[in-house]
Amino acid sequence: MSVDGGQADGNDAVTTPKQPPSESTTATWTRLLTITSFWAIAVLLGLPIWWRTTTIHRASLPLQAMNAWADGQACRPEFPLKIAVESAYISAADAQHLLRTTQHAIDDHNEFSAHHLRLLLSESTRQNNDSQAMHPPDVAGLDDTNIALTIRLVPSSNGNTPRASLHPYDSVLDVFYTTNQLPSPSSTSSPLATFIALELQNLYGEEKAILAYLLSSSSSAAGIESPALSREVAESLAKRTTRSVKSAATYHLTFSLFTPNFQPSDWAIEAALEDHMTALLQALAPISNFTVDTQVQLYATFAPSIHEPEYDEHSKSWVLRREDLSGFINAAEWPLSPSIGEGPTVNFVLYVPSESRTPLLIKENGGDSWLLPQWGGVRILNLPTGNDKAHAASKRLTKEMLEGPFFTFSNQLLSLLGVPETPSSLPLRLSTLVRVRAASLLFSASSTLGSLARLTRALPSISIPDTVAESVDLTIAHLHRACDDLREGKFQTALENSRIADREVEKAFFEPAMVGQVYFPDEHKVAVYLPLLGPVAVPLIMAAVKEVRKAIARGKKSR
Known part of the structure; x- marks a missing residue:
């Protein structure tokens, strides 16, 4: 029994675990203070520094105003065209009655409320009639710089009347009439008033169609009413828009x-440019600036992607296929720079085929010129063949030889800039281009404002520098000015303000600090910071968890 008991006591001594000495209260508090100090440093010092250094600066943007412009709610542009009526042979009372009668006829035929013609008595007519009447209200504040067209009433006893003659290089319309065609004081219409109204509708018919298409196709003009266009007209205007080069303050012509x-x-x-381009570029100066450079390239071969010219027995000429015209330019070998400086480059190529392949024409229509949309134009110059004349012409192209090609280049330039095809007066067509450019730039800037607002909302982590906010504020300010200028008929200043607004909003949208962060999602940030924070956070978290467990164990033991 004693042996068994001794064995039992020995087994008990072996199986009972030896408890570690109890920790002193001072050691416990020291460990807790150490862990707490590390957590305090991490939370009170580390987190604020990390938050400050990683916070993305987002300048405040007027998102509500930006969306209002994008939705077409901030501006409803109008295009009031001031038409001055000039006549030294009609009394002031008769002139005013003719203006009112004609204005009623114009308003009755007008289906586009945003585009309206306003007849005014010219200053010279008013001064000539000062002795007969007081100053009529229709001439108050008349500014010659904002006059779109001047109508000269000319009495005539020969030929059919009324008839009109438009000056090709001046904004003047001569209207010939007889005395019996003037409205009587008691009448509300007359043949002359109806004729003038219809003539003005025809002159500005294409402009109305372009502006109506612009309003209907722009998202930032969705709330603005515009007349419906036929399918054929809409398709024609769409092709013209696709063909035209982008609006710019400066173009480089090569x-x-x-x-x-x-x-x-x-x-x-040099002589050809002086004779055929200088006057045109001066007329286009209020719309854009132009720089010109020239070059000569010898031994220029066709692009390998197109078919070689074929000889056509029927026309006795070498022909190019229509499908090869777009690939005619050998971009790989011909030194044609796509852009020089900030503005777009418009190229004009004069190609002189070899004598063995002269004449060189287009197979389908027999033409010798074509346009390349948003790029430029090409003209083939077929030199005369035969002995001395061909030999002399092959050495140097004279000014007379370049007259035809540069007439083609002039028309191609107008087409690429989006100048309307009618009316026959070049100043009227250019003034239409001013209004169209001002409206298109206003809508483009408004649409870009909306895109910028959507971008900042969709990417809350993207940086918005203060320069972007400044550009947006400047854009909105110039858009307001452009809209006011359009309503007041100040189309040239409206174009300038619209151009500034479009340039500023493009600069804001493509801000380098923003573009770089568009493609830097939050997952990339986690991948960068996790390897750094992990080794620091794990010991702190594990120590805190261990102390919490000990506190829980002490609490259970004390109970």
């Missing part, structure tokens, strides 16, 4: 002479 051999190696380009 005139290039290309030939497949060593002749002609010289051309009278």
